[in-house]
Amino acid sequence: MKKTAWGMPMTGRSxxxxxxxxxxxxxxxxxxxxxxxxxxxxxxxxxxxxxxxEYRGNGEMDFCRALRNDGSEAFGLYIAKKTPFTPKSGxxxxxxxxxGQEVIWYRGELAGKPDIQVRETLLPLxxxxxxxxxxxxxxxxxxxxxxxxxxxxxxxxxxLSSK
Numbered sequence: 001m002k003k004t005a006w007g008m009p010m011t012g013r014s015x016x017x018x019x020x021x022x023x024x025x026x027x028x029x030x031x032x033x034x035x036x037x038x039x040x041x042x043x044x045x046x047x048x049x050x051x052x053x054e055y056r057g058n059g060e061m062d063f064c065r066a067l068r069n070d071g072s073e074a075f076g077l078y079i080a081k082k083t084p085f086t087p088k089s090g091x092x093x094x095x096x097x098x099x100g101q102e103v104i105w106y107r108g109e110l111a112g113k114p115d116i117q118v119r120e121t122l123l124p125l126x127x128x129x130x131x132x133x134x135x136x137x138x139x140x141x142x143x144x145x146x147x148x149x150x151x152x153x154x155x156x157x158x159x160l161s162s163k
Contacts, residue, residue: 040064041079043099043131043153051149061129066149075135075150083132085120096147098123098133099154105147110136117143125155 040055041062051074054065061080065073091106101123108118116136123131133150137143 042077043155045149045154046152049149049152073136074146075133077131077133079125079129079131081129083122083130085122085132085134087120087122093119094147096151098151103133103151108134119143119147123155131155 040053041057042053042055042064045051045053045066050069051066054067056063057079061078063076063078065076068074087104087106091108092104093107094105096103096105098121103121103123105119105121108120110116110118116138117140118134118136120132120134123133125131135143135146135150137146
């Protein structure tokens, strides 16, 4: 599966149009655009995780990247009413829990990078939006570590779905 420059999966023309429209509305494609350093609409992660949030958003969507100390992305999430990711049952990989809710991690792929392990999931939120969470890893050990880090996220009580 192809990814955008900021790590989001692209799955079809309608998804690409939605991503481009959101990016243009946020100024993501402007030269030299800096990411806000506050957590904005991102969930909480433990202070000792070694991760910091890179955030961009507006009233309708939040885009968050969990960055390691070296600046590389551990995982990312896109929170909106609709996301470009549609889970396919044949791609189920692992199950886990994020903030008390069970999630199913789905396998993905990167065009031209068959050795990279990709996982994605969806997490419904109480405000009617959904969090699309994705990650990439070079091997199974790194993938397990990143999944464990992602599963430490806690969403504000007003945002997490009770489903």
